[in-house]
Amino acid sequence: MLLLITNSFDTTADLLVARLGSAAVFRFNFDVWQDYQFELADDGPGFADPTGRTVRASEIAKVLWRKPRSRIPFRPAALTDEDRYYDQEVWYALREIVNLLWLDGKIVLAEPFAELRAGKFVQMRAARQFFQVPPYQFRRGWPSRFAPDEPTVVKSLTMEPVEEEDRKVLFTTRVADADLAPECPWMVQRLVDAFKDVTVAFVRDRLFAFELDRTVFRDRHIDWRELPAESRPSGWRPHLPPAEFSDAVFGFMAAMGLHFGRLDFLLETDGYYFLEVNTNGEWAWLDADGRHGLLPKVVEEIAPHTALHSIPVRRSGTAA
Secondary structure, three states: OEEEEEOOOOHHHHHHHHHHOHHHEEEEEHHHHHHOEEEEEOOEEEEEOOOOOEEEHHHOOEEEEOOOOOOHHHOHHHOOHHHHHHHHHHHHHHHHHHHHHHHOOOEEOOOOOHHHOOOHHHHHHHHOOOOEOOOEEEEOOOOOOOOOOOOEEEEOOOOOOOEOOOOEOOOOEEEOHHHOOOOOOEEEEEOOOOOEEEEEEEEOOEEEEEEEEOOOOOOOOOOHHHOOHHHOOOOOEEOOOOHHHHHHHHHHHHHHOOOEEEEEEEEEOOEEEEEEEEOOOOOHHHOOOOOOOHHHHHHHHHOOOOOOOEOOOOOOOOOO
């Protein structure tokens, strides 16, 4: 059986369960852990879902770590100190369950907590060996590294809400660097006035590239996610990258030690510019019906009865 560790509101997980068949998957939704029964003992973990369906360690062939998260940050006023304590106890145990199953060679594709060892700045250092990377500076109160007339953008490292009440976030935004308040921390990067967004879903030994035409909105917005739904471009289309670019993606992912990720690039007249790799990035919206091969490939990798390609254990820290 595949142990799918996720949340109750994960549409990608819904799609995977539909493709695999519910009999092949045991889904543990961490945000509603109160609905489950579970244990962790000498012989490994065991789970029972709200329907009474169970799974033991010996029945788990593979484990896929989606993006489990607590509901506590989204409803802090409704919870007691006791609720928070229990939540953290279960979160600790879940991390250890993942570590133990990792040691057993059962974790596939997405590396749990990879962002802790492979964040944006580590990525950009590694990416310079393979791609063009726009110059950047994270600063507070430090002199700017950009020329006064150099076009720049600011972006969020965390996508934490800027305004909590409305859950507003800072998308990539064009700015005059000199206008940034020095007392605030800023992630500043040179503007790349690209004509295409390119995103690459990397699935162990294959990549699937898609493109989005920026020319219809780049005069108004830098980040396509900021566009109102009704005025967004018609959609992402398959992108055929040159062989040297594909080779560079494979080289970069090997250097990062990642089996899975969604890499974001900007395509300019002088080539591709690396932005980041989301080590557990969303991908299903690129191929929801499977016609481009991405969905079938992910299903093949995580299916409990196909070949197991487990993520290597990192002795310096697994699911830290």
